[in-house]
Amino acid sequence: MAIEKTGLVLEGGGMRGMYTCGILDVLMEKHIYLDGMVGVSAGIAFGCNYKSRQPGRALRYNVRFARDKRYSGLLSLLKTGNYYNAYFAYKLVPTHYDVFDYNVFEDTPIECYAVCFDVNSGEGVYQRLTRVDDDFFEWIRASASMPVVAQPVEVGGRHLLDGGLADSIPLEFMMNKGYRRNVVILTREEGYRKTAEHGLWLMKPMLRKWPKVIEALEKRPAHYNKQLQLVREQERMGNAFVFRPMKPLDVSRTTHDPAEMNRVYQQGRDEALQRLDELKRFLADEDKQSATSTTDE
Numbered sequence: 001m002a003i004e005k006t007g008l009v010l011e012g013g014g015m016r017g018m019y020t021c022g023i024l025d026v027l028m029e030k031h032i033y034l035d036g037m038v039g040v041s042a043g044i045a046f047g048c049n050y051k052s053r054q055p056g057r058a059l060r061y062n063v064r065f066a067r068d069k070r071y072s073g074l075l076s077l078l079k080t081g082n083y084y085n086a087y088f089a090y091k092l093v094p095t096h097y098d099v100f101d102y103n104v105f106e107d108t109p110i111e112c113y114a115v116c117f118d119v120n121s122g123e124g125v126y127q128r129l130t131r132v133d134d135d136f137f138e139w140i141r142a143s144a145s146m147p148v149v150a151q152p153v154e155v156g157g158r159h160l161l162d163g164g165l166a167d168s169i170p171l172e173f174m175m176n177k178g179y180r181r182n183v184v185i186l187t188r189e190e191g192y193r194k195t196a197e198h199g200l201w202l203m204k205p206m207l208r209k210w211p212k213v214i215e216a217l218e219k220r221p222a223h224y225n226k227q228l229q230l231v232r233e234q235e236r237m238g239n240a241f242v243f244r245p246m247k248p249l250d251v252s253r254t255t256h257d258p259a260e261m262n263r264v265y266q267q268g269r270d271e272a273l274q275r276l277d278e279l280k281r282f283l284a285d286e287d288k289q290s291a292t293s294t295t296d297e
Helices: 014-029 042-051 057-064 074-080 086-097 102-107 134-143 171-176 200-206 211-236 258-274 276-296
Strands: 006-010 036-040 111-118 124-128 153-155 158-162 181-185 240-243
Touching: 006 042, 006 171, 014 042, 014 057, 014 181, 014 258, 036 042, 036 171, 042 057, 042 102, 042 111, 042 134, 057 086, 057 258, 086 134, 111 134, 111 211, 134 153, 134 158, 171 181, 171 211, 181 211, 181 276, 200 211, 211 240, 240 258, 240 276, 258 276
Parallel strands: 006 036, 006 181, 036 111, 181 240
Antiparallel strands: 111 124, 111 158, 153 158
C-alpha cells in the first residue's frame, strides 16, 4: 500500500483568518509541515505563507497596512471596484513591502491548492499553486474576492470570485485527492450553523450580471452546514483533527483595527499551543499507520 498523506484544510472568513494565522505560525515554529494543503479565500491568502515558511508575515503586513488607504477601504472600492486594492495588496506588498519568499514556496514539497468560483459556470475551480508568478497572485486574489466588494478576477481563461461560494470547507476535495487524514482549521466556533445570507435581497441587484453567484449565495447555507457534518463525521472516525475557535472570534471580516487582528491571532496561537500534544499524537498515529502499511506491502 502507498504511504498515507496528511492534508491541511483552511476555511476562509476575512479577518477571522487571523485565527488561522496564529495556528499556522505555531505549526511552523514547531516544524510541523504536512503533505498537502487547500485554502479558501483568506485561508489561502494567509495560508500560502505556510508553504513559503514565513511565520508572522500575514499578521505583520495586515497590521502594518490596516489603516493605509492604498491597501484597502471604501476609497479603493469606489475607485477600482475592489475593497482590497489589487495592485497594492497583491503586487506591491509581496514584492516590495513584505517580500513573499518565492524560492522557498516553489521548493517546499507541499501540494497546494486555491479554491475559486467560476461566475459563469457556477463551478468550483481548484487550482494547484506550484510556481510564483503573476498568475499565482491572481489565483489567490480570485479566491479571496468577495461578491459585491470585489470584481471577478480574470485568470486561467475564467472569471472568478471567492472560493467560499463553491466550497467553503474543502475537506471532501482533499479526501478525493488521497489525503485520508486531515488537519482542518475552521474559523467558526462549535455549534455554529450558517443561516440565509444576510442582506442577500440588497446584493441581488448588484449581482444581476452573475446569476450563478446569486444562486450560490442562496444555496450556501445548506451546503456549508452539510460540510460541517462531514467534518464532524471525519473527526469522530479519527481521520480529522479539527481546530475551531473555543469561543466566537467576534471580529469583522474587514476590520481595520490592529488590536482586533492581534487578539484573534493570539487566540489561534493560544489554542494551537494548548492542543499541540494532542495534534502531535494525531500525526504520530498517522506515521505509525503509514509504517504498518509499508511493512504489510
